[in-house]
Amino acid sequence: MHTFPPQHRDDIPSLTIVVPCYNEEEVFAFCVAELKSLLKRAIEEKKITAQSHILFVDDGSRDKTWSLIKQAAQTDNLVHGIRLSRNRGHQIALMAGLSCAETNISVSIDADLQDDTACIPKMIEKYMEGNEIVYGVRSDRSSDSFFKRWSANSFYKLMEVMGIQQVANHADFRLLSRRALHSLLQFEEQNIYLRGMIPLLGYRSTQVFYARKERCAGESKYPFYKMLSLAIEGITSLTIxxxxxxxxxxxxxxxxxxxxxxxxxxxxxxxxxxxxxxxxxxxxxxxxxxxxxxxxxxxxxxxxxxxxxxxxxxxxxxxxx
Structure with a gap:
């Protein structure tokens, strides 16, 4: 069986950065400033087109998150936003944002800025080399507590035993090409576990590695019980x-x-x-x-x-x- 090298792309892609938000008023100013700076720099360096933008998805927040998104969008064309009618959870909010992305590539990232935004240009480079999916993967978990490291490792081992294909130490920080995104949106199930669904697409993929940072403000939206619920969702929606x-x-x-x-x-x-x-x-x-x-x-x-x-x-x- 022959394998072929990835086909390099020549056209400059347009990019949508999809950011799901739930009660993120404390971290929003830091998030929008950092992502806008990254986009402007990438546009100036001609890595992406001027049609690129950030798409914030307000997942039924109860604080001022939506008003902050509106204010940012009214003052800068780089910022777009959608607001869901009620809270539907991180995975569905992310799917809602991805379904509105009409650019060549989309990158999903959480608003807490714990994922390294400096990896986004690297992801674009990997896309230009011919990859359809680029996973952001944590290089180590030294900053986590012992319990968090143990629970995360146990989670990935359990998923492997259950036969679920997913990338270890990868959350929802990834790049998708338009073709990969179009294929993902054809999945019609209600029970969504994106970390396990995207490897099912089968397109050429690669990884970029980074060290996760501390949350710059606000509180984590994924306490232990939500992580446990996500694990149950992943197992019961992807394997029998x-x-x-x-x-x-x-x-x-x-x-x-x-x-x-x-x-x-x-x-x-x-x-x-x-x-x-x-x-x-x-x-x-x-x-x-x-x-x-x-x-x-x-x-x-x-x-x-x-x-x-x-x-x-x-x-x-x-x-x-």
């Missing part, structure tokens, strides 16, 4: 391995039950009476817990099927500027 594991667990439990039954019959045949009240009680509670856990996993999948069959729109745009 948990259902297969339930089947294997059921088969293993049946095998153990058969062996115990044979043991009891043999013991009774030889006149040995097993009192075993405690072991019976433990078995009942154990099997009851296993059954409830299995029903919960099955219910999670059934709930997702239920939501998918409704074919509801993922979001509504209330305002655009």
């Amino acid at each position: 391995k948990p259902l297969r594991l339930i089947s294997l667990l059921g088969a293993f439990t049946c095998l153990i039950s058969i062996l115990i039954s044979i043991f009891v019959v043999v013991q009774k045949f030889y006149g040995h009476v097993l009192l075993g009240w405690a072991s019976v009680e433990i078995s009942i509670f154990f099997l009851g817990g296993v059954q409830l856990l299995c029903l919960g996993v099955i219910g999670e999948y059934i709930g997702k099927i239920y939501m998918e069959t409704k074919h509801r729109p993922k979001f509504f745009i209330q305002d655009k500027i």
